[in-house]
Amino acid sequence: MGERPAHEEDNMKCLHCRGLMRRSTAPFYVDRHGYHLALDAVPAWVCGQCGEPFFEEREVDAIQGAIQTLDEQTRQLAADVA
Numbered sequence: 001m002g003e004r005p006a007h008e009e010d011n012m013k014c015l016h017c018r019g020l021m022r023r024s025t026a027p028f029y030v031d032r033h034g035y036h037l038a039l040d041a042v043p044a045w046v047c048g049q050c051g052e053p054f055f056e057e058r059e060v061d062a063i064q065g066a067i068q069t070l071d072e073q074t075r076q077l078a079a080d081v082a
């Protein structure tokens with residue numbers, strides 16, 4: 001935990017092709033029961049060679065938080081109809 005050393009960013013390698021990862025954004029799609037979520041530009045590491053995105057834990061956490069909220073709201077909406 002805490003501050004990361006800045007040079008660590010230079011060493012990110014793609015898990016698929018070992019290409020160099022760059023700090024960029026990538027789309028993220030989630031299909032849930034009752035709704036579909038499409039995020040156009042989530043901050044991510046993107047492979048300069050094959051384009052494979054890699055999301056860091058804080059980005060995954062943020063997305064999961066949004067999904068949890070949407071799950072609850074969607075459940076409430078469904079309950080209102082019933």
Ligand SMILES: [Zn+2]
Nearest residue numbers: 014017047050
């Ligand atoms: Zn790659």
